[in-house]
Amino acid sequence: MPRTAYLNPSGMTTPALAAKKTDRPIGNSPECVKDYIHHIKSYMRDVCCSMRGGMGMESHYVDAHLVQRKLLIKSGKNANKCLEKELVVLSDSERKKAKLDRSQLFHNSDSKPKQSVALLGKAGAGKTTFIQRLCLDWASGSLRQFQFVFLLNCKILDLTKSTYSLKGLLFDLSMSPRCEDSDSMFKHILSCPDEVLIIFDSFDHIKDFEGLLQSPAKSHTNTKYTIKQLFSGLFQKEILSGCTLLIATRPKDVLNQVLRKMDSLLELCGFSPEDIELYTSKYFGDASLQENALKQIKTDRYIFSLCSNPLLCWTTCFLLEHQESCNDLPSTLTDLYQRATSKHLQLASLENSSLCKNRKQLDIPQLCKMAWEGFKNHDTHVNPGSSTELLGCALKSGILASYKTSEGQENHFADLFTQNLLSAVHLVQSKQVNEKMVVANSVVHQKKRKVQGESQDVLQRFVTGLVFQKASDGVSILDSSVNIKAKRKAVETHLESMKPNDLVPARLLELFHCVYETSSAKFAKLLLKNLPDNLSFYGTQLCPSDVYVICHLLRYASTLKRTFSINLQDACIPISGLKELVGLKCIKAFWAHTADTIGLWEDLHQSNDELNLKSAIEKFTLHPFKATEGYHIESLPVLVQIHREKKLPMRYSITFVFHDYKNKPSGIFRDWNLSKVPVSVFSVSLLGVQNGPELFPKLVEVLPSLQSLQHLDLEKNQIGDSGAEKLAGVLHFLECLKLLNVAFNKFTDLGATKLGAALKNCTGMKSLELWNDCIPYGVFEHLRLQDPRIRSL
Numbered sequence: 001m002p003r004t005a006y007l008n009p010s011g012m013t014t015p016a017l018a019a020k021k022t023d024r025p026i027g028n029s030p031e032c033v034k035d036y037i038h039h040i041k042s043y044m045r046d047v048c049c050s051m052r053g054g055m056g057m058e059s060h061y062v063d064a065h066l067v068q069r070k071l072l073i074k075s076g077k078n079a080n081k082c083l084e085k086e087l088v089v090l091s092d093s094e095r096k097k098a099k100l101d102r103s104q105l106f107h108n109s110d111s112k113p114k115q116s117v118a119l120l121g122k123a124g125a126g127k128t129t130f131i132q133r134l135c136l137d138w139a140s141g142s143l144r145q146f147q148f149v150f151l152l153n154c155k156i157l158d159l160t161k162s163t164y165s166l167k168g169l170l171f172d173l174s175m176s177p178r179c180e181d182s183d184s185m186f187k188h189i190l191s192c193p194d195e196v197l198i199i200f201d202s203f204d205h206i207k208d209f210e211g212l213l214q215s216p217a218k219s220h221t222n223t224k225y226t227i228k229q230l231f232s233g234l235f236q237k238e239i240l241s242g243c244t245l246l247i248a249t250r251p252k253d254v255l256n257q258v259l260r261k262m263d264s265l266l267e268l269c270g271f272s273p274e275d276i277e278l279y280t281s282k283y284f285g286d287a288s289l290q291e292n293a294l295k296q297i298k299t300d301r302y303i304f305s306l307c308s309n310p311l312l313c314w315t316t317c318f319l320l321e322h323q324e325s326c327n328d329l330p331s332t333l334t335d336l337y338q339r340a341t342s343k344h345l346q347l348a349s350l351e352n353s354s355l356c357k358n359r360k361q362l363d364i365p366q367l368c369k370m371a372w373e374g375f376k377n378h379d380t381h382v383n384p385g386s387s388t389e390l391l392g393c394a395l396k397s398g399i400l401a402s403y404k405t406s407e408g409q410e411n412h413f414a415d416l417f418t419q420n421l422l423s424a425v426h427l428v429q430s431k432q433v434n435e436k437m438v439v440a441n442s443v444v445h446q447k448k449r450k451v452q453g454e455s456q457d458v459l460q461r462f463v464t465g466l467v468f469q470k471a472s473d474g475v476s477i478l479d480s481s482v483n484i485k486a487k488r489k490a491v492e493t494h495l496e497s498m499k500p501n502d503l504v505p506a507r508l509l510e511l512f513h514c515v516y517e518t519s520s521a522k523f524a525k526l527l528l529k530n531l532p533d534n535l536s537f538y539g540t541q542l543c544p545s546d547v548y549v550i551c552h553l554l555r556y557a558s559t560l561k562r563t564f565s566i567n568l569q570d571a572c573i574p575i576s577g578l579k580e581l582v583g584l585k586c587i588k589a590f591w592a593h594t595a596d597t598i599g600l601w602e603d604l605h606q607s608n609d610e611l612n613l614k615s616a617i618e619k620f621t622l623h624p625f626k627a628t629e630g631y632h633i634e635s636l637p638v639l640v641q642i643h644r645e646k647k648l649p650m651r652y653s654i655t656f657v658f659h660d661y662k663n664k665p666s667g668i669f670r671d672w673n674l675s676k677v678p679v680s681v682f683s684v685s686l687l688g689v690q691n692g693p694e695l696f697p698k699l700v701e702v703l704p705s706l707q708s709l710q711h712l713d714l715e716k717n718q719i720g721d722s723g724a725e726k727l728a729g730v731l732h733f734l735e736c737l738k739l740l741n742v743a744f745n746k747f748t749d750l751g752a753t754k755l756g757a758a759l760k761n762c763t764g765m766k767s768l769e770l771w772n773d774c775i776p777y778g779v780f781e782h783l784r785l786q787d788p789r790i791r792s793l
C-alpha cells in the first residue's frame, strides 16, 4: 500500500493538485458555465479520489450508513443543554429502520424540504470521508439537482476577520478551482440558488458559537462580513435563499441552537461488524494477509469494538500491516495510539532520512508541546514557526496534514487521537508541567466543567494510560530517561479519592475508561468496590467499546462479591451489547428500552440459549415506571401482549420486578408459569408538562391492559375535559387501582363530574385527587360530598 503523507479532503493538497488550481477564462454564456462546472468536477474528482494513507476512494470506501435522528420539541430552562438528551431515543430496531444511505441524504420522505442538513458523528466517525465521497458522486454525475457544489473546510477558515463577501466565500475560500470571471459566474449562481449546495466540513471548529445566528449577512454584494455572519445569512435565507446547506460536525452542546433549527439531522453510524470485515479485507489486498489480519482483529474483542470507529479501524489495520506478526494487538487505546504514532514516525524517518533524522534525534517533545498548545486553544493548527525538519517529518509520517489556504500552506494535526496522544505525552514527561496539571487532565473530575467534551475524554484516557504504563509494556512513546513517579503518584491519589457514587452517567463511563486504560487490577477492584449498587448509564450513548470496557471491569465484581442493577435506558445500546451486559453474573436487574429487551429475548430464544433467556427475563425490571417519552408508554402493551399470549418466550411467563409508588420496593414476583398473574405494573407516573398532552392519549389506550395497576399519577399533564372523559371511560378496567392523582390539570367541572361518576364503578379506589383551578369550588365541594374518596390533595 502506498503511504502518502499529503492528504486531500476539504482542501488538503498534494503538490500536484495545488498546481492544477489554475485560472480559466469564463464568460457568462451557458457554454462558459458548463465549462466551469466541468472544470470544478474534474478538479473534485482528482482531489476527492483518495483517502488518508493514500487509499483509493473507489476501492477502499465502505458505504457508511446514516441514521435519521429527530428532536423532541422541548422548551424551558434545560432546552439548550444537551442535544443527546433532546434527540428522540431509538431502539436498535428503530435505528435499523431509520437507516439511510448516501443517495437519500437530501431525499424528502416527508413534505418538508431538506435545505439544511447536519451530519453528526464523533471524531473519526468518517464525516470528512463521507463528504469527500459525496463530492466525488457529484463530480461523477450523481446529485443532479445541484449544478454547483462548494466545499468549505472550517478548520482553515479565518474566523476572526470580517473581510469576506459571499462571492469570496464561494470562489476564494472553498476548494473549488479559481474562476477568472468570477463576477459573471457569481451572477449566474445568484440566478439559480436552488441548484447550489454549500458544505461546511468540520463545523465544530468554529470555536466561538455565541451569537452565531445573530447579525446575519444580508447582502450578496461586496459588503464585508465574518464567516459566521455569512453562514448565518445563508442559514437564515437572507442571502442565496434557496440554496442547500450541509454541515458536518462533532456533536457539541454549544451548537444546539443551530442544530435544532436544521431541517434534517443525520448521524453517521460508524462501522458495523460486517463493515469492519469489509474494510479490513479492502485494506489488505493480499488474501493471506487479509485472512490473518481479520483473524487477529476478530479474536481480540477489545480491538474489534474499537474498530467500529473507522479511524480506529484504519489505525488498527495500519499497525497490523507494519508490526511484527508475532506481536499481540494493543490492549488499550493508549497502547494502540502510541504504537501507531511511533510506527508512523519510524517509517517516515526510514523513508526519507535526509528529511527526518532518526526518530531519536527528532525533536518529538517539541511536536508534543505543539500538540498541547493546540489542544489548550481547541485548535489543530501547528505553529508555522516550527522547525522545517520536524514539520517535514511529521507531514511525511501523516501525523500532520497540509492544507492549502488562500494565504498559503497550513499544517494541522491529522486527527484528534494523534494530537491528544502527543499532548498527553507532553503533560506526562515535560518538566514544565507539574503534578497538579497532570491530575487536572487525567481521570474524570467530579464537578469540573467539561469544556472540550469528547476531546477532553480522549486526553484523560491517554494521560491515565501513559502514567500507569509499565516499562515492560513493549513500545513506549515516552522517553525512558524521564522520571514520572511523582506524576504517577499524584494521579493514583486522585484515582483513589474518586467517588463513583456522585458521578453522572457520562462521567461514570469516563471513569470506567480511565480505569481500563491503567490496565491495573488494583484500580479495577477499587472502582468496583466503590460503585453504587444501582449503576446508571441512562441517556449516555454507549458504543461497542464502551460496552466492552464496562463488561471487562464488571468481571471483577465476583471477587468482591458485588452485584448491581443497571439502567441502560436511552443508551442506544445495540442488542449485542445488551446481551453482553445482561449476561454478566453480577448484573441482577436491568432496565433498557423495552423494544430492545424484547429483541434480546427473541435473539436468545432463536439461538436456543434457554439459560440466558431465563436469566434475561428474570433480570428485566421497570424501576419505578415513570413515563417521560412516547415509547415508554408504547412499549407497555407489547409486554402485556407477550405475557398474555405467551408468544415470547414460549415457556415462561414474564416476571417483572416493579417498584411501587414513591420508589419503595413492593416485592418481586418470582412465580414462574403463573398464567393467571396479570402483568404487574403497580405504578405509572406520566411525567411531562411538555410531553403530557402527546403521551396521555397513548396511555389511556394502554390502561385497560394494566389490570394490576394500583397507583396512577397523572398530575400536571394538561389533561382537558375530553381527556378526563376518556380516562373516566377506562377506569372500570383498573380493578386494583387505589390511587388516582389527576390534580393540577386543565379539565373543568365537566371533566371532574365525569371522573366523579366513573368512581362509582371503581370499588377498590381509595383516593381520587382531582383539584385544579379550572373547577369551580362549588362543583368540587358537591362532588366531594357525593363521594368522600374525592380529595383536594
Ligand SMILES: Nc1ncnc2c1ncn2[C@@H]1O[C@H](COP(=O)(O)OP(=O)(O)OP(=O)(O)O)[C@@H](O)[C@H]1O
Pocket (backbone or CB within 6 Å): 051, 052, 060, 061, 062, 063, 064, 121, 122, 123, 124, 125, 126, 127, 128, 129, 130, 202, 250, 279, 310, 311, 312, 314, 415, 416
Ligand atoms: N466510509 C469509510 N470507508 C473507509 N474508510 C473510512 C470511512 N470513513 C472513515 N474512514 C477512515 O477513517 C479516517 C477518519 O475519517 P474522517 O477524517 O472522515 O473522520 P471525521 O468524522 O471527519 O473525524 P473528525 O471529527 O476528527 O474530523 C479516514 O481517514 C479514513 O481512513
